[in-house]
Amino acid sequence: MQTSFTLRMFKPTDLERVMHINRVCLPENYTTFFFMNLHESFPATFIVAEENGEVVGYIMCRIETGLSNFGLLGITKKAHVISIAVLPTHQRQGIGHALMQEAMRNMLLYKARECYLEVRASNTPAVSLYKKMGFDIIRRIRGYYIDGEDAYVMARKLPFELDLKEKEHRP
Numbered sequence: 194m195q196t197s198f199t200l201r202m203f204k205p206t207d208l209e210r211v212m213h214i215n216r217v218c219l220p221e222n223y224t225t226f227f228f229m230n231l232h233e234s235f236p237a238t239f240i241v242a243e244e245n246g247e248v249v250g251y252i253m254c255r256i257e258t259g260l261s262n263f264g265l266l267g268i269t270k271k272a273h274v275i276s277i278a279v280l281p282t283h284q285r286q287g288i289g290h291a292l293m294q295e296a297m298r299n300m301l302l303y304k305a306r307e308c309y310l311e312v313r314a315s316n317t318p319a320v321s322l323y324k325k326m327g328f329d330i331i332r333r334i335r336g337y338y339i340d341g342e343d344a345y346v347m348a349r350k351l352p353f354e355l356d357l358k359e360k361e362h363r364p
Contacts, residue, residue: 198288200295203232203239203251210248211241218278220340231255231275237299238272242279242288250279252292256303262331262348263307272300272351274310289319293326301352309348311337323347 203211208228216222231253232239238254254274261269274296279288297308312319314333328347337344 198242198244198249198283198286198291200240200242200291202236203241203253205229205232207241207248207251211251214248214251214278214280215276217280219276221276221338223276228253235303237302238296240292240295240299242283242292244283249283250277250288250292252277252296254296254300254308256300256305261307262309262346263350269306270304272297272303272305272308274308277310285318289322290326293322297326297351305351307348307350309346311344311346313338314343314345320345320347 208225211228212225235255238252238256240252241248242250252274253276254272257271257273258268259271261267262271274293277289277292279292300308309331310323310328311334312323327349329349331346331348334344334346336342
């Protein structure tokens with residue numbers, strides 16, 4: 194299915210729609226304060242996808258300082274993908290991939306040297322997407338989610354290299 198969507202920075206007027214997408218797509222829900230705090234602290238990594246003027250997906254991240262997921266880097270700045278979701282009717286159209294790419298590009302503005310996230314061990318499509326984007330499974334956290342499901346911690350080093358097709362279309 195061919196789709197046409199645009200990415201842009203989250204605006205406070207998007208909050209209700211983003212919270213709706215979060216509730217529809219994910220069992221982990223957050224408070225208004227949590228969303229707005231991430232927006233205020235790390236606006237470049239809080240991105241929405243729009244189709245026909247309607248927000249259909251989002252990604253929000255924060256930047257942390259801590260031990261590298263790759264051991265050799267010691268203490269480093271890490272970008273943590275807190276939440277990414279795309280409405281079911283808009284999935285499998287490249288929106289999640291585009292949101293991840295844009296967020297990883299923007300993580301560099303905060304001088305992040307790596308990116309990590311947690312994903313349900315059973316979420317095969319997401320794990321596959323992240324692997325295609327250069328993420329490796331670093332470890333498994335047993336019982337991470339409130340329903341008892343395990344999570345994979347997946348990580349990759351930054352910067353995120355643009356694929357060749359994208360480089361050809363950029364000025």
